[in-house]
Every structure is written in structure tokens, then in C-alpha cells.
Amino acid sequence: MNDSASRRVRVRAPELVGKGGWLNTGDQQYTLADLRGRIVILDFWTFCCINCLHVLDELRELEEQHRDTVVVVGVHSPKFVHEAEHQSVVDAVERYGVEHPVLDDPELATWKQYAVRAWPTLVVIDPEGYVVAQHAGEGHVHAIERLVEELEAEHEAKGTLRRGDGPYVAPEPEPTVLRFPGKALLLPSGNFLVSDTTRHQLVELAEDGESVVRRIGSGERGFTDGSADAASFNEPQGLTLLDDGSAVVADTVNHALRRLDLASGAVTTLAGTGKQWMQGAPTSGPAREVALSSPWDVALFGGKVWIAMAGVHQLWTYDPEAGTVEVAAGTTNEGLVDGPGAEAWFAQPSGLAATEERLWLADSETSALRWVDRDGAVHTAVGTGLFDFGHRDGEAGQALLQHPLGVTALPDGSVAVADTYNHALRRYDPATGEVTTLATDLREPSDAVLVGDDIVVVESARHRLTRLRLPEEAVRVEAVAHRTRRAATEVAPGRLRLDVIFQAPAGQKLDTRYGPSTRLLVSATPPELLLKGEGADSDLSRELELDPAVTEGVLHVSAMAASCDDDPANEYPACHVHQQDWGVPVRLVEGAADRLPLVLAGLDEGAAGDAR
Secondary structure, three states: OOHHHHHOOOEEOOOOOOOOEEEOOOOOOOOHHHHOOOEEEEEEEOOOOHHHHHHHHHHHHHHHHOOOOEEEEEEEOOOOHHHHOHHHHHHHHHHOOOOOOEEEOOOOHHHHHOOOOOOOEEEEEOOOOEEEEEEEOEOOHHHHHHHHHHHHHHHHHHOOOOOOOOOOOOOOOOOOOOOOOOOEEEOOOOOEEEEEHHHOEEEEEOOOOOOEEEEEOOOOOOOEOEOOOOOEOOOEEEEEEOOOOOEEEEEHHHOEEEEEOOOOOOEEEEEOOOOEOOOOOOOEEEHHHOOEOOEEEEEEEOOEEEEEEHHHOEEEEEEOOOOEEEEEEOOOOEOOEOEOHHHOEEOOEEEEEEOOOOEEEEEHHHOEEEEEOOOOOEEEEEOOOOOEEEEEOEEOOOOEOOOOOEEEEOOOOOEEEEEHHHOEEEEEEOOOOEEEEEEOOOOOEEEEEEEOOEEEEEEHHHOEEEEEEOOOOOEOOOOEEEEOOOOOEEEOOEEEEEEEEEOOOOOEEEOOOOOOOEEEEEEEEOHHHEEEOOEEEOOOEEEEEEOOOOOEEEEEEEEEEEEEEOOOOOOOOOEEEEEEEEEEEEEEOOOOEOEEEEEEEEOOHHHOOOOO
16 A cells, blocks of 8 residues: 555544435435445535635536546535525536536535534545545645545555446536526617526527527637637626727636627637636736636726636626726625725625716625726625624614626616526616515526616526616515525634644645645634634634634635645646635534634644544
């Protein structure tokens, strides 16, 4: 057995249980025993989470290269109430092109068995059914691929590796005109341009919102400029018009902005390298030389194209005149903090709408409606943070949304919100400070555009545009409030040791060439919860002190570690940044645990007492 195999901690993997059953398996139900002999990678995800979507894309190449030895199983573990509905999971699996089995776990049973604390989390199970690695966050696939190669060699030699086809069964394609459309744009001609996200195309529809005028893009995932037939996109979303009459497209999974010449149908690239922005990369410069991260929407405001950079919880701008991009607001920390742009926190901004004085935005993970003023300062109109959501009208300070993805400025100065997970169209009026409901019984609305006295809604999960008359009166809806479905972690009041577990992957070492290679940032909601331990430091372990008078709250933990390939012969080793943000709901209980371990990469050996 090689060195790394003999050092490896192994813990027996708990069974895979989910009340919603299995998807993408041709109705076959599976247990871990059925997968024995294969290397199993569990991907704990939820479809609202942009980092989870990044990991889905990171895994595609690994799945392809090791398809006869590796089985990826998505364990869908909901944050929002809507995500616990089985049909919503079925839709998401198709929407995001998930090509592996998915276990629908609406009650978080398997999440709890594996002691998962963050979306996304990857767990590697060897062919004998033991957990050998756990990774929180994105950017770990290079390390997992190396581990997979080790496990293949080790278990081939032992005779415990079983090669062959996996359990994935592709669903039948549906013949709809649109498939999970994302955003829409009213063209000067009166036609609509729609991002047909799951089909990787743009579609121009006639004024009726149904008849296809033309399709732009090959329909295959790709990143190719050229004519309408030859160009390719990868899950495009947001659209806006430039002053020259062309359209800008947020090409989300290509991490790029594209330009569509509306006359010829030709597509060119305006911004992005095709690679995802990672910590430490440039945040400004020539647009084609700077990486972006899941741009979800675009809007023209103050002469620049503002970008809802969902992947890093920021707003960026693209300057059409100078051909440059730069960060406009946000720190990359996930949360809800107002103030000057450089200090504001966002959580997956996903919808933009500009007026003369304000840039409105749907900040989806905080279920918030926010806005940026002409000076670049950030304000919140509706929403309180990452963990409170629901459908409640009334005064904005207590109103609730559920993961909105779109926002539309209305002629009277109010704003319509595509309240996606409530299947509703909501309205916020700055003049009165009131939130009302305009329409219900929509299916995952993700955007809306004004057409005269009508509003045309992108009804994403019904694969269509739906025209509504802007109502004089709001619809009455029974108020519902929710908190995140995760159970709070019980911890002792007073001293609490926070340990972020990071073990550099095999063949790598911590990168200390330019100083400390790790960083830990801790804060709390409410702030009074933390008597000691707030702030940033380079040590991944910290003594916290929790105020016994504050019985529950949320610990916000952000950790980063950089590692490089450990090969003395290589003058320029490849380096990798591992980063994750956790929001850990805690309840203070006398006699509960006085240690909180969070796994960034590796296994918590302090909890592996039953290791074999």
C-alpha cells in the first residue's frame, strides 16, 4: 500500500437516505451497497446556491474522464422551502444539465448523517464503502482527481475496484419552444429577446411572445464567437441594450459578457476569459483579460454596463468606451451589509433594473430587494439576511421575499420583483414603503419586462412568457414566514474552540512564499453573540467567547487556504486557493459541545474515533 493510502483515515460511510427518492436513474432506487466497488463522490448541493452550480461544472470533466470507475451522486439538500418540493428538484436537475444520479433529501437526513455544514460539500467514498475525504466549497476538483487516481490504483491492486457503466439514465427531452428561460429583453422592434438558458441559446420571439423569429447559438455548450448558427453559449442569462443598438448577454457559465449584433446575429466576446475569477486574480483591467464569475444579469446605468456578479457576491461594471471592467461594490463576503460600495456585502445578486437615479437589484440568497445610488452607496429596501424568507406583504421592514431573481422598474417609480421561489410577482413602492403582491400562480418567475400597460413575465419553470395586465389592486396573500431548514448546532455558552480543518491535498503543501497562506474571518448575527474572537487572522483555529445572554444566532465563518504542488524540480508550481463561507446557526445550551469543527478539506480526525 502506498504512503498516502496507509496514512488515510477511513470512516464507514452512512447509508444514502432521501424521502424524495432517486432522479436520473430510470426510477431505480439505490443503496451504498449497490455502488460497492466504485469510487463514489457525494455532492451535497442545493439549486439556489451559485457555489453549488460552480461545482456541478467543475465535476463534468472528472465524470467524463473516470466514467467507468467514479459515480457522482448529487445529494440535494434544500435551504429554501421551495427547494424541498420534489418537482422543483426535478426541474433543477434538468435546468442545470446534471448528468449523474441525484438523491432528493428534503428532510436533510443524509446531510445530518454526514455532519455536513455547508453548501456545497463533496465527500469521497472508496470502493469498500469508507469515507476518505471531505471538502467544503468549490475549487477542490483537482485534489479529488488526484485522490481518485490513487484509489483506482490501490483498489485495482486489491481486486476491490469494479469498472463498468454507472447508474445514470438520461431523461427524455421535452419539445417546448423555450426550456427554463432566464431573462427577457424588449427590442425596439417590439419583439422579445429571451435567454433560453438550458438550451444554451438566445431566442427572438415575435410580439405575441410565442412565435419564434430566430434562434442564436448552436444549442451546444461552448464558448465560440461567430454567426448566429456557429456561435455558442453556456447557460446564458441577463440581457441589456447598448446605446449602439446591440445587446449585451451575461453568458453565465462561460463567465463572460457577449455582444449580439441584432441586425446580423453575429456574436462576439466583450469581457471575460472563459475562466472563473478566483481569489487573488485581477479585479480590473482590459475586459478580455480579466476573469469574471457567473455574471447573472446586466443593466446600463450611468453610462456603464453593471454586472450582477453572482459567483463572487459583487457588482462589477463594464465600460463600453474604454473596454475595461472593474469591481463597483461588494467585498466577496456573502451577507447583507449596506454602506459605501467598497464595504457592502451581497449574497448572489441575480437581477438588475436601472432608473435615472437608482440601480435596483434582486439579492437572491438574502431574499432581498436592494439598490445602489448615483454615488455608489448600497441600500436595502426589503430583506434582513441569509436565513429569513417567506411571503409576507406590508411595511417593507417586516415584509418577506423568497429567493427573488428578477426586478423591473415600473413607470410610477415603484418596482416589480420576480419573487422566484414564491411563484409570485411582488411590488415595492418607495413612496409608501409598502410591499404588495401583484400576481400569484406563476412558476419560478425569473424576470419581467414592461410592454405598454402589460407586464410580460419569464415564467421559467413553465418554459414560457406570460403576459399580465398590471393590476390596479394587489392580490391578498396569507402571510407565511420561514427560517432556513437547517437545525441549529448546539454549543456551550462561554468559550468555544473553532477549528477549520484543512489538510493540503496529496502532492501539495501550504503556499508560504509570500507570507501566511491561510486566513480566517469570523463575525456573528447578532453581533452581541461574540464577546471575543471577531475579525480576521491567519490562524485557522480560534478561541471564541459566546455571550450566555444571547441564546441563539448565526456564526459567519470565512476561511481561505492556498496550497501549491510540492515538486522541488518545478520552478513554477501550480497553486490552488480553497475558500468557503459558512453561516452556522447556533443555539447556546449548557453542557453542549465546546468545539466547533468546520471541514474545508480533509477529515476531522478529532471526530473520527471509529476510524478503521
